[in-house]
Amino acid sequence: MNDETSMKDHAKTPPAFELRFPRLFGLGPALSFPCDAAGRVDLDSLGERARCNYFYARTVIGREFAMPAVQPGAFQ
Numbered sequence: 001m002n003d004e005t006s007m008k009d010h011a012k013t014p015p016a017f018e019l020r021f022p023r024l025f026g027l028g029p030a031l032s033f034p035c036d037a038a039g040r041v042d043l044d045s046l047g048e049r050a051r052c053n054y055f056y057a058r059t060v061i062g063r064e065f066a067m068p069a070v071q072p073g074a075f076q
Contacts, residue, residue, distance in 0.1 A: 021057040021065040
């Protein structure tokens, strides 16, 4: 099995976990991003809008969003 095949197969597998940023004041939706069990988000796999939302959520932790938590994935 070559590396290219295994990478393509991995990309098709839905993530088992999500990093979820809950809203602090209940106004608007929480933001969730696919991640690994340790909460690491593969930024290269995100689209431009999702990547911008991810950086925004990280920036406003404590003001608009609570600390993120790793949860079982809903992206399946």
